Amino acid sequence: MQPLAKNSFNPAAGLDSASADINKIMRLSYGTEIDYQRLAYEAGEIWKSWNKQIELGTNNLPAGLEKEDKLWYSTGMLRMSATEDYGEFELRTLENMQKEGLREMQYMCDNPEDILRARSRGWGQKLDPLDKKKRLGYNTAVLDSTAGFVAADKACHWVWHLCQRAGVHFVQDPTRGKVTQIVDDGDKVIGIKTADGLEHHSDMVIVACGGWTPTLIPEVRSLLETTAGSVATIHIDEVTMPHLWQKYAPENMPVLTWGMKEGKGVYMLPRTKEGVIKFGYRATKWTNYDTVGDGQRISVPKTAHVTDKKESNIPKKSLNSIKEFISINTPDLLPLEFSATKLCWYTDSIDNSFVIDHVPNKPGMFVCSGGSGHGFKFLPILGREIVPILEGRGQDTVYGKMWRWREDKALTLGNKRNGLQEGEGGPRVLAKQDMASPRDWRVNSEASRL
Template identity: 20%
Template sequence: MSDHSKTRRSFLKGAAIAAGAYLAPKRVLAAQSRGSAVVVGAGAFGGWSALQLLRSGMKVTLVDTWGPGNARSTSGGESRIVRVTYGPKRIYAEMAVKALRLWQEYEKDFKVKLFNKCGMLWFVSENDSYEQAALPLLREFGVTFEQLSPTECASRWPQMRFDDVAWGLYEPNAGFLYARRACDAVFAAFLREGGEYRQAEAIPGSISSGRMEDVKLSSGETLKADQYVFACGPWLGKVFPFMDSLIKPTRQEVFFFGTEAGDTRFDASNQPVWIDNGQWIFYGFPNSDGRGFKMANDARGPLIDPTTHNRRISTEQLELAREYLRLRFPDLAGAPLIDSKVCQYESAPRDRFIIDRHPEAQNVLVAGGGSGHGFKHGPVVGEFVRDAVLDVKAPPAEMSFAESFKNRAR
């Protein structure tokens, strides 16, 4: 282990102890009997994959250029929505049901609050085919939901306007995840249970006889393992050029508006997370921990380089956000902007994840394409990756490279 890695790991463990979070190992295995793995990327997909592989009995080294939940990553930031409504997409609805259960179990395991059950409201337009397609799946999976008229919505949440809304779809058991906190919690569990970590850029090694030989780090170190997992989000197209046409990093702007002193209408105790699936395609979060009322435009922005892009908000997107506030949240139309972020989606064809073996290296698994809805699925994706690496079960066929290239051509 390099001196830098030792120092960072000691610091992280020390910080965890100081915060009362460093617990006695619960799952450290006396003997690693399932080989070794290197996981590149410590975000929602990579962090969970590393932890699941470690708990399965593998010796695991996790690598990330800037650390879990960093500001350049797709998994960084304050919060992510958890919802089960996925239109007709059965596999993602089923995954979301399981993920929501797992997040609540891991809250107890990690002893860290990860999930805020404030509810989830869809503003449904006259063209409601997406929501209508979701209803049979919600019933099948036993998800609690309500179909509300605009009048019922306005009575329950008078701080919002529903003049142009056909009806509301409400999931009371949904809500949001504390994203950066969750990345840190998974990372802390990985370290205390015996995982190794390197903070460096990872470069795939040569491929020979259908296997990758190693991974080279920017620190000069070379890592060798039996299996390699690349879950490096918007950088996948750079790491593997054959994926450049599949992974599209797009610029997405996020705004936080301040509420008036003493006004709790927009706090998580009174305000659900929401998605407007009509003309606007905005989504947002209640004020939590004093961060402000968060909202963003879900429309895909221009392509960016996630490493070098200057993350300054645009006047155009800010004005569009305020225009939407005037329509839906008029009491916030003049609210001060108290924070803002420029992040990115890593969009894949038809917004489907990619979890599959590298076409030329059978000891390499790729996990990516979160497409703006991946974070909530992290615990389930980690299980998919674990089972694939151990040859227990192949990932869903819908997430194969073959499907991704086929969908790209549509």
């Protein structure tokens, strides 16, 4: 367990947690998945209230958080097509936004009525911030004014602070805080064992361990797999690059996604106050197979700082896809170089939905996992839905049904399996990839013109 709170959850301090990141996208658009859309909208209201609490200094802010800090940034999100056509997912999303009374907050960037409405509401400058209509002849995109991003590191620090005030005790120590084994007495789970050799007994063990969940719970391996998205950053300087500094500021630039349903799978977030622009590639979710404690080979995290086998590079396929995004969409960044890359480890479920339930045939064990790369936005509200499930009175709620334990064979007929069927023989294994190192960090390379 890393000393996250000691370092204010700042990833620059050498922290590898997927959640302790500089920022995460906050989107409400979920296509036909209307229940996730509703939950995201409710979560958004809590994010806004947390901004207000921090601004007012409520609950005596912890060291590392200031009244000027924000968790939620209402920048909007521009969902850009990689072609001149709108994808089916985008059209279904707009239909559901209409049903939910949110269509007025969505703006099709080539629809004259939507353009006029966006301009009248102060969103006009974010319809085409990359000047794509002039440069490419089309701007097939939807601006979602309900979306934006959250400062993930500060959000983790804020929630840690709230939990401490509520009486939660954290053990953030590389030995005392590292779980090595789930302990049972033959009939039920009774606790955990930590790396210092001590056992800690409890009435219920709740496993919410991100990418390490399948390692600790073998039973969940048919439902969850540890995978990595790819992240690269570019640093811009306020003094020497004033135009770029202004252009990519959150007040001027929305979150950008590009070709998500066309196999491109790249996103970009506005610059931070330190001048960091973050890009992500999620079209291919990488796996890393290794032998774990029970002798099985499964995918486990391989990070830059914490794991025994370390990795700070990303596959060239990921980096080249990001370069392609920059070449087409943000060509003014072509003269620059990437400042860092990293793999961001999640747990993907077979159907991209959470797995939150009591583990079958394991009394005393409860699992919360399967964020599938879209879970962080629900940080303020997941507990409201989890507690009834944990207490045995929420299994028949909307989310209790969505997140309950499901058997893999029930999802093999026409439903997603999210690549879990590939195993170590699949094409996404990191050991099979050509990895990009700092010598590949020039943005304006041949790869950017692929």
